Amino acid sequence: MSAPTDKPTVAVLGTGIMGAAMARNIARAGHTVRAWNRSRAKAEPLTADGVHVTDTPAEAVTGADTVLTMLYDGPAALDVMRQAADGLRPGAAWIQSTTAGIEGVTRLADFADRNRLVFFDAPVLGTRGPAEQGQLLILAAGPAEHRDAIAPVLDAVGSRTVWTGEDGAAGSATRLKLVANSWVLAATSAAGEVLALSEALGVDPDHFFDAIAGGGLDLPYLRMKAGLVREDRLTPAQFAVDTAAKDARLIVEAGRAGGVRLDVAEASAARLTRAAEQGHGDEDMAAAYYASFDEDDHRYGDRS
Numbered sequence: 001m002s003a004p005t006d007k008p009t010v011a012v013l014g015t016g017i018m019g020a021a022m023a024r025n026i027a028r029a030g031h032t033v034r035a036w037n038r039s040r041a042k043a044e045p046l047t048a049d050g051v052h053v054t055d056t057p058a059e060a061v062t063g064a065d066t067v068l069t070m071l072y073d074g075p076a077a078l079d080v081m082r083q084a085a086d087g088l089r090p091g092a093a094w095i096q097s098t099t100a101g102i103e104g105v106t107r108l109a110d111f112a113d114r115n116r117l118v119f120f121d122a123p124v125l126g127t128r129g130p131a132e133q134g135q136l137l138i139l140a141a142g143p144a145e146h147r148d149a150i151a152p153v154l155d156a157v158g159s160r161t162v163w164t165g166e167d168g169a170a171g172s173a174t175r176l177k178l179v180a181n182s183w184v185l186a187a188t189s190a191a192g193e194v195l196a197l198s199e200a201l202g203v204d205p206d207h208f209f210d211a212i213a214g215g216g217l218d219l220p221y222l223r224m225k226a227g228l229v230r231e232d233r234l235t236p237a238q239f240a241v242d243t244a245a246k247d248a249r250l251i252v253e254a255g256r257a258g259g260v261r262l263d264v265a266e267a268s269a270a271r272l273t274r275a276a277e278q279g280h281g282d283e284d285m286a287a288a289y290y291a292s293f294d295e296d297d298h299r300y301g302d303r304s
Contacts, residue, residue, distance in 0.1 A: 007031050008065035010153055013057055013080050014098070015043040017237070018124070019070035021131035022097075022157045024049045026068075029156035036060040036080075057084035061092075066153050067117075068095045073246055074104020081111055090116035093150050097122050097138075101178070101250035102171055102257060109169035118146045121168035123177035124158065127238035135159040139176050142168035175254070182251045184221075185244060185268040185285075191225040192271070192289030195300070205230065225286040229300050234283035244285035245272035 007030050012023040015037040023046055027033040033051045036059070037043035043053045054060040061067050061084045071077045077098040081088075094117045096108055105121055112119035120142035130136050138158040142150075144166050154161050165172040198205045205226065212218045228234055248269035255262035271291040280287035289300070 058087035062087035074100030196292035
């Protein structure tokens with residue numbers, strides 16, 4: 001890889017909720033940023049922040065020192081990088097932030113090796129708000145001798161980077177991301193079921209929250225997710241049902257591969273899939289609450 005510079009040219013592939021925020025913060029930090037998204041219209045607002053929006057992945061990565069991918073899943077990331085292959089510079093750094101799963105990250109690392117890219121397995125923890133504020137937690141694995149070259153990019157999008165190892169190809173950061181997401185999904189499912197059971201039993205949810213207030217069971221995350229449902233603030237999504245369902249399936253697959261059965265993760269995957277089928281796929285994952293009811297048009301508090 002070429003000698004580190006303070007302001008590397010960065011290509012961002014995928015400008016959804018997270019990718020757009022990351023591209024914007026990288027540009028605001030003074031970097032030259034080229035961005036591509038499957039739907040160009042979703043990327044166009046980034047031009048106001050000085051980001052150059054391209055028509056193809058290959059155009060975005062041509063001449064880039066660093067490539068950052070934030071796409072839906074591993075197969076999507078691999079497909080886009082194959083489209084970008086003609087523009088990739090040998091020795092460029094690839095910060096792979098898509099939640100790809102264990103099998104997926106292995107395939108991506110193999111692609112990086114074949115194309116002589118310096119691969120960093122670097123998923124993130126955080127949702128829309130932290131992403132927009134450049135306050136994501138970055139879980140990263142990759143060669144120590146090349147970390148300085150990507151540090152300015154990581155600093156632009158995150159408040160902290162946790163290094164899990166030197167071999168990004170081994171996916172140690174992805175494994176940690178799956179463990180963390182297993183807790184997030186379990187807590188979200190629990191929040192929805194607390195509200196659903198309260199409604200079914202005629203219990204005021206405020207009484208439940210008063211009962212646990214200030215104790216070990218009182219979690220800010222529980223209150224936040226419950227609040228989104230109770231106040232019908234599920235859009236815009238912080239973390240959409242469809243994406244959460246995909247991540248839940250990756251967690252279940254990882255557990256099976258490791259020889260463990262993850263009953264809660266399996267149940268979360270089923271609830272999220274059911275909520276998506278009811279039409280809540282684009283809403284915040286707290287909308288898994290609605291999977292507790294048969295009525296597709298049920299909204300909080302109006303169940304007859």
